[in-house]
Amino acid sequence: MRRPLLPLNALRVFDAAARALSFARAADELAVTPAAVGQQIRALEETLGVILFRRTAKGLELTPEGEAALPALRAGFASLEEAVAALQAGQASTRLTLGVARGALKHWMAPRLAPWLAAHPEATVRILPLDGPVDFTQANLDLALSFGPPPDAEGVFGRKLAEESLVRVGRKGAPERPVIWRAADGAGAAPGAILVSDAGAALDWALAGLGQAEVPQTLAAAALAAGEVDALGEAQPIPEAYWLCAPAPQWKSAKVRAFLEALLSA
Structure with missing residues (x-):
């Protein structure tokens, strides 16, 4: 059943005027003009088909219909305030659901x-593994780390970690056996190549001294800096990159902003 749209602002004005029994005092509380309060009350009366106030010699007075509605109206406002508080508490919480490109969890996300x-x-x-562009309409994620082109889904915004390059890495004395993770390269792989599922797995093989792997600079940076592997040749720029992405509401939420700040400063 479709619920009718409620004139919430006008009902809020009615509540203020009913408490004050004065359009002028209600206007002061709501930071509007008395004329604006009067217009809202008249519009609400027309919408509902009910007279809410009468003017008497003593001043403004609620009609029986207006007085009868107040307890339920105020209970409704209290419930709305509780609902808003619950939503804000959820946004301030530290319960997070993250989508992470396969291979990036161990070598980029986990250390941060x-x-x-x-x-x-x-x-x-x-943590949910991602095999490609994330579909925020299907996955209830707070944030995703994807690998590939910029996110192009409507309403989804991304922050590129860096301009990306592929760098061949390996340990000293390790065999020159290629460790391949990109599907296009695997199709024409030379005999003896090792085919793995993702860049993180390829880097693990290189770290173990079992071969040489071309992996994104972003993933290899820590291992290269620590001297765990060596760069073998020049890095080659690629169009793909790692993107932190989410729909606009998530970017605005307090918990995602706080998490991002910690993540990018680590």
Whole structure:
């Protein structure tokens, strides 16, 4: 059943005027003019088909219909305030659902997530693996880390981590066996190649000294800085990149903003 649209602003004006029994005092409370209060009351009476106030020698007076409606109206406003408080509490909470591109959890997200989790021992984090562009209409995510082109879904906005390059990495003395994770490269792989599911897995093979892998610079940066692997040749720019993305409401939510700040400053 379709619910009718309620004139909430006019009902709020009615509540204020009923408490004050004065359009002028209600106007002061609501920071509007007495004329605006009178217009809202008249419009509400026309909409409802009910007279709410009478003017008497003593001043403004509620009609029996107006007085009878007040308890339920005020209970409704109290329920609305509770609902808004619950929504705001949820946005301020540390319960997060994240979509993370396969391969990026271990080598990018987890090292940055660890200090945030240590600072928020009460936090609950759910991680969902992403195999491609995230569909926010199907997944109830607060934030996603995707790999590929910029997000193009309507209403979804992304922040690029960096201009991306592929860098070939390997350990000293490791075999030159190629470790391939990109499907296009795997189709024409040379004999002896190792085919894995994602860039993170390819980097793991290189870290284990089992071959050489071309992986995104973003994933390899920490291992290269620590001397765990060496860069073998020049990095090659690619059009794809890692994107932190979410629909506009999530970007505005307090919990996502706080998490992003911690994530990007780690």
